[in-house]
Amino acid sequence: xxxxxxxxxxxxxxxxxxxxxxxxxxxxxxxxxxxxxxxxxxxxxxxxxxxxxxxxxxxxxxxxxxxxxxxxxxxxxxxxxxxxxxxxxxxxxxxxxxxxxxxxxxxxxxxxxxxxxxxxxxxxxxxxxxxxxxxxxxxxxxxxxxxxxxxxxxxxxxxxxxxxxxxxxxxxxxxxxxxxxxxxxxxxxxxxxxxxxxxxxxxxxxxxxxxxxxxxxxxxxxxxxxxxxxxxxxxxxxxxxxxxxxxxxxxxxxxxxxxxxxxxxxxxxxxxxxxxxxxxxxxxxxxxxxxxxxxxxxxxxxxxxxxxxxxxxxxxxxxxxxxxxxxxxxxxxxxxxxxxxxxxxxxxxxxxxxxxxxxxxxxxxxxxxxxxxxxxxxxxxxxxxxxxxxxxxxxxxxxxxxxxxxxxxxxxxxxxxxxxxxxxxxxxxxxxxxxxxxxxxxxxxxxxxxxxxxxxxxxxxxxxxxxxxxxxxxxxxxxxxxxxxxxxxxxxxxxxxxxxxxxxxxxxxxxxxxxxxxxxxxxxxxxxxxxxxxxxxxxxxxxxxxxxxxxxxxxxxxxxxxxxxxxxxx
Numbered sequence: 001x002x003x004x005x006x007x008x009x010x011x012x013x014x015x016x017x018x019x020x021x022x023x024x025x026x027x028x029x030x031x032x033x034x035x036x037x038x039x040x041x042x043x044x045x046x047x048x049x050x051x052x053x054x055x056x057x058x059x060x061x062x063x064x065x066x067x068x069x070x071x072x073x074x075x076x077x078x079x080x081x082x083x084x085x086x087x088x089x090x091x092x093x094x095x096x097x098x099x100x101x102x103x104x105x106x107x108x109x110x111x112x113x114x115x116x117x118x119x120x121x122x123x124x125x126x127x128x129x130x131x132x133x134x135x136x137x138x139x140x141x142x143x144x145x146x147x148x149x150x151x152x153x154x155x156x157x158x159x160x161x162x163x164x165x166x167x168x169x170x171x172x173x174x175x176x177x178x179x180x181x182x183x184x185x186x187x188x189x190x191x192x193x194x195x196x197x198x199x200x201x202x203x204x205x206x207x208x209x210x211x212x213x214x215x216x217x218x219x220x221x222x223x224x225x226x227x228x229x230x231x232x233x234x235x236x237x238x239x240x241x242x243x244x245x246x247x248x249x250x251x252x253x254x255x256x257x258x259x260x261x262x263x264x265x266x267x268x269x270x271x272x273x274x275x276x277x278x279x280x281x282x283x284x285x286x287x288x289x290x291x292x293x294x295x296x297x298x299x300x301x302x303x304x305x306x307x308x309x310x311x312x313x314x315x316x317x318x319x320x321x322x323x324x325x326x327x328x329x330x331x332x333x334x335x336x337x338x339x340x341x342x343x344x345x346x347x348x349x350x351x352x353x354x355x356x357x358x359x360x361x362x363x364x365x366x367x368x369x370x371x372x373x374x375x376x377x378x379x380x381x382x383x384x385x386x387x388x389x390x391x392x393x394x395x396x397x398x399x400x401x402x403x404x405x406x407x408x409x410x411x412x413x414x415x416x417x418x419x420x421x422x423x424x425x426x427x428x429x430x431x432x433x434x435x436x437x438x439x440x441x442x443x444x445x446x447x448x449x450x451x452x453x454x455x456x457x458x459x460x461x462x463x464x465x466x467x468x469x470x471x472x473x474x475x476x477x478x479x480x481x482x483x484x485x486x487x488x489x490x491x492x493x494x495x496x497x498x499x500x501x502x503x504x505x506x507x508x509x510x511x512x513x514x515x516x517x518x519x520x521x522x523x524x525x526x527x528x529x530x531x532x533x534x535x536x537x538x539x540x541x542x543x544x545x546x547x548x549x550x551x552x553x554x555x556x557x558x559x560x561x562x563x564x565x566x567x568x569x570x
Contacts, residue, residue: 295319
């Protein structure tokens with residue numbers, strides 16, 4: 001007989017699936033749901049979550065895998081050069097099943113798979129016939145990050161989660177022994193690492209689902225605040241600010257910091273100065289607030305009652321470096337919390353107007369040198385795309401996870417990165433770059449200018465988004481019979497090829513895509529395109545000896561698969 005937690009979990013899953021992803025199967029949605037809940041503090045988009053779902057053929061018993069450096073998701077083109085010291089490299093492995101219990105076999109599979117993929121003496125390319133491309137990519141990203149940062153002596157952590165509908169209080173002793181063996185094996189494979197294996201049943205998963213990393217937050221005040229019509233200026237004890245930016249799991253609350261235009265910059269001079277100030281015993285003449293610029297917080301609502309500031313949906317929009325250094329200091333020296341008396345200046349702007357919020361972000365971050373690319377999400381072209389998408393039943397996620405947090409359907413949300421990849425493949429005819437450089441497309445000025453141009457008709461962006469959504473839906477369908485490798489390696493090629501079919505051109509111009517009807521993109525057309533590209537990829541890899549995932553990233557295969565590829569940008 002199912003427990004109350006199991007009954008509630010099933011109802012919660014069905015409601016969530018019907019609202020956000022009605023076309024997904026129960027098992028596929030459970031994998032998505034588990035990754036979303038377990039990684040909630042990382043504030044990943046749906047696209048980022050799905051990129052780490054590796055379940056399917058040749059998955060080695062792993063359903064999802066994600067690599068992080070200092071909490072930032074590692075993609076194929078991740079740049080580790082900004083990280084100097086105090087670096088943490090994390091690998092999160094998730095096995096999720098709707099079974100009513102926890103089985104030894106699942107742990108045994110994980111032991112066999114990690115023995116291969118985390119053995120640094122084994123070449124990842126040699127494992128292509130055993131494990132699918134998404135899994136090898138995720139594990140390879142972890143290995144590359146770890147090795148690239150080895151001279152900075154990173155903290156290596158591996159977290160294995162086994163999730164089921166079962167009761168975690170009724171796990172057989174043999175299963176727990178197997179979990180201990182798995183942890184010991186991984187720590188032996190990765191010297192100086194720490195591995196944990198956690199079991200989550202229905203009740204634990206429900207608890208995660210009910211928790212929001214950013215909600216109403218209380219912040220004690222050290223002194224009376226200055227209240228204005230639009231916010232507050234206040235002093236807050238460092239120990240209380242540490243609690244403010246720490247999430248339920250004891251980690252840095254990244255969703256609260258996601259509005260910053262820069263990520264943590266590591267061991268740069270300004271951070272060394274903040275760190276030195278924190279470690280220096282303060283006296284009356286050396287208050288922290290006087291030696292630091294403080295932080296700026298934007299919230300939708302706020303009120304002060306009895307020396308307590310309560311904020312709804314707070315976001316730290318300026319002061320990430322200070323916030324991270326404060327977190328790292330007290331995280332390393334928790335004994336200091338009880339005796340800390342120093343304060344930090346906190347400016348709070350209250351607004352529900354997203355455009356005003358963007359102005360605050362831009363203004364407060366213009367006091368120091370910042371690359372213009374960091375402020376791109378606030379540029380008018382992205383606001384125009386967001387507004388235009390809204391008239392076509394699409395939601396442009398210019399502000400990361402804004403629409404996800406509102407519960408909008410997953411298949412109607414389009415992230416900036418996803419749109420950039422779609423335009424690169426469809427308009428510019430470079431699916432290899434879409435596959436190989438998902439992050440760099442927004443960082444490189446030349447690529448960005450070709451993708452997001454005021455010269456492009458805005459309807460073109462809707463068409464590119466719809467073509468890729470149609471392609472992705474097809475690749476997930478039983479009719480496609482696409483392997484996990486093909487879903488990853490060929491999706492942008494299918495998008496580029498079908499755009500040619502729709503426009504009747506191999507050199508697509510922006511005007512060709514403006515208002516283009518994608519309804520004629522039939523399942524038969526997509527199936528024929530996939531079959532043709534599948535054959536081309538097999539022929540190319542057989543002749544070149546290059547693994548499929550590397551071939552898909554190469555201009556050589558692009559030229560072979562899409563002769564005369566290349567669209568227009570004017």
